[in-house]
Amino acid sequence: MLTKEDIAKRIAQELKDRYFVNLGIGIPTLVANYIPKGIDVEFQSENGVLGMGPFPFEGEEDADVINAGKQTITTLPGASFFDSAFSFGMIRSQKVDLTILGAMEVSENGDIANWKIPGKMVKGMGGAMDLVASAENIIVAMMHVNKAGESKILKKCSLPLTGVGCVKKVVTELAVLEITPKGFKLLERAPGVSVEHIIASTEANLIIEGDIPEMIIN
Amino acid sequence: MISKKVNTVQEAIQGIKNDMTIMFGGFGLCGIPENTIAELVKTETSGLTCISNNAGVDDFGLGLLLQKKQIKKMISSYVGENAEFERQMLSGELDVELIPQGTLAERCRAAQAGIPAFFTPAGYGTEVAEGKEVREFNGKMHIMEHAFKADFAIVKAWKGDEAGNLIFKGTARNFNSCMAGAAKITIAEVEELVPVGTLDPNQIHIPGIMVQRIFQGEKFEKRIEQRTVRQRN
Numbered sequence: 001m002l003t004k005e006d007i008a009k010r011i012a013q014e015l016k017d018r019y020f021v022n023l024g025i026g027i028p029t030l031v032a033n034y035i036p037k038g039i040d041v042e043f044q045s046e047n048g049v050l051g052m053g054p055f056p057f058e059g060e061e062d063a064d065v066i067n068a069g070k071q072t073i074t075t076l077p078g079a080s081f082f083d084s085a086f087s088f089g090m091i092r093s094q095k096v097d098l099t100i101l102g103a104m105e106v107s108e109n110g111d112i113a114n115w116k117i118p119g120k121m122v123k124g125m126g127g128a129m130d131l132v133a134s135a136e137n138i139i140v141a142m143m144h145v146n147k148a149g150e151s152k153i154l155k156k157c158s159l160p161l162t163g164v165g166c167v168k169k170v171v172t173e174l175a176v177l178e179i180t181p182k183g184f185k186l187l188e189r190a191p192g193v194s195v196e197h198i199i200a201s202t203e204a205n206l207i208i209e210g211d212i213p214e215m216i217i218n
Numbered sequence: 219m220i221s222k223k224v225n226t227v228q229e230a231i232q233g234i235k236n237d238m239t240i241m242f243g244g245f246g247l248c249g250i251p252e253n254t255i256a257e258l259v260k261t262e263t264s265g266l267t268c269i270s271n272n273a274g275v276d277d278f279g280l281g282l283l284l285q286k287k288q289i290k291k292m293i294s295s296y297v298g299e300n301a302e303f304e305r306q307m308l309s310g311e312l313d314v315e316l317i318p319q320g321t322l323a324e325r326c327r328a329a330q331a332g333i334p335a336f337f338t339p340a341g342y343g344t345e346v347a348e349g350k351e352v353r354e355f356n357g358k359m360h361i362m363e364h365a366f367k368a369d370f371a372i373v374k375a376w377k378g379d380e381a382g383n384l385i386f387k388g389t390a391r392n393f394n395s396c397m398a399g400a401a402k403i404t405i406a407e408v409e410e411l412v413p414v415g416t417l418d419p420n421q422i423h424i425p426g427i428m429v430q431r432i433f434q435g436e437k438f439e440k441r442i443e444q445r446t447v448r449q450r451n
Contacts, residue, residue, distance in 0.1 A: 045389075046319065046320075047245045047246075047248070047392050048245075048392050049389050054448055055446045055447050056447055056448070057448060057449075057450050058447040058448075058449070058450075060447075062388060063247075063390075063441070063442045064248060064249065064376075064387045064388035064390040064440070065389055066246065066248050066389050066442075067389075068245075070245075070246040070247070070248070070299075070443040071444040071446040072442060072446050081386075081388055081389060082391065083386075083393070083394070083395035084245070084319070084320075084323035084326075084392050084393050084395075085320075085323040085324055085326065085327035085395075085396045087320075087323070088319065088320030088323050088324065091320060092320065092338065092339070111343075115316075116316075119308075122297070122304065122307060122308070122314075122316070123297060123298030124294060124295050124296040124297050124298065125295060125317075125318055125319070126295050126296035126319050127318070127319040127320060128318075129318035129319075129320075129321075129340045129341045129344065129346065130318045130319060130320030130321065133318075133339035133341065134339055134340070160344065160345055161343060161344045162344065163342075163343065163344065164342065164343035164344070165343075
């Protein structure tokens with residue numbers, strides 16, 4: 001089974017040269033630590049910065065320079081700041097190549113739910129609805145099952161939706177799944193995890209063709 | 219030069235009355251008009267509808283207005299950092315409208331730009347779209363959203379001059395830049411109010427025509443919500 005860092009490392013392999021990337025809060029934020037060697041990517045944060053760098057050194061935090069997770073950050077050479085309307089303008093007009101975000105549930109037609117548990121948790125959707133409605137390429141980083149052991153990879157989402165038919169790929173602690181017109185296709189399994197284990201942990205149907213390779217996590 | 223300068227925060231908030239709709243700039247605690255909020259907390263103004271991306275934290279920002287029950291309704295995109303907010307919302311004391319962040323920003327910008335409504339794909343197929351006009355453009359479904367109508371917009375900038383010209387710093391620009399001029403009256407509080415002619419016209423982010431009142435805040439705490447650092451090695 002993968003750790004959260006391993007999930008981030010596996011997703012980082014999806015980064016391509018010259019990609020502009022938006023990272024959501026949680027596991028997606030960790031992806032920035034594992035950019036493959038030899039490629040140039042720029043990170044966008046929807047609160048209004050492009051060219052986001054690592055966290056500042058202690059004592060160099062600037063209250064006016066944060067990411068969408070409200071964490072203090074730095075900027076890299078070539079960075080720019082802009083307002084919120086402009087930021088979502090570049091998201092809607094698909095200048096951002098890849099969006100990586102977390103989810104509570106994903107369904108086999110690519111629906112995603114990640115903003116509300118009615119009566120329990122109401123934090124809001126933040127920028128997630130805008131991002132999933134506009135991004136061409138969306139990868140979800142999530143846990144395959146909840147704390148009770150129930151699958152979060154579903155035929156149909158049970159929670160209020162964030163977006164419909166938008167997710168392209170899912171990376172969990174157990175597997176890499178692609179969403180095809182026919183549903184979830186199992187692409188890779190986590191080291192030491194059997195196909196049977198993944199099937200047993202998945203409520204949705206899985207398309208399984210041939211031998212399923214193990215993920216390579218460096 | 220048409221001066222927008224007011225001398226005090228008390229003068230700046232003249233005319234803010236019960237049951238008004240007010241926009242507040244800022245993202246989390248970054249770039250919030252903290253002096254104006256602190257002054258509103260001292261008044262008995264209540265029944266406010268607040269348009270703000272977030273609702274502050276329990277003891278800072280809009281959280282202070284929530285503690286005093288001065289807010290009737292919040293229109294926000296993310297409210298996860300505030301326990302009192304969550305309590306008032308779940309108990310039904312506070313009316314809350316959660317909307318996508320890009321839609322929130324564009325509804326401000328539309329008001330600022332004199333555009334009554336627009337179409338966006340954000341929220342299509344979700345409960346956000348309920349009751350809204352849906353239209354297909356270029357093979358993709360969109361929902362219609364309206365410009366906000368607000369009585370006051372309260373924004374915070376880094377530098378400003380007496381003419382109301384504003385310059386923001388870093389990610390503190392966020393919603394401040396979209397809300398300036400998006401309400402009947404815009405109040406700008408700035409860290410540094412400089413004489414006219416000091417700011418380079420090429421560097422102005424918001425021209426003074428969008429601002430009706432400007433003042434220099436007495437002090438800025440600029441609290442950091444998530445202090446994250448890395449070690450030197």
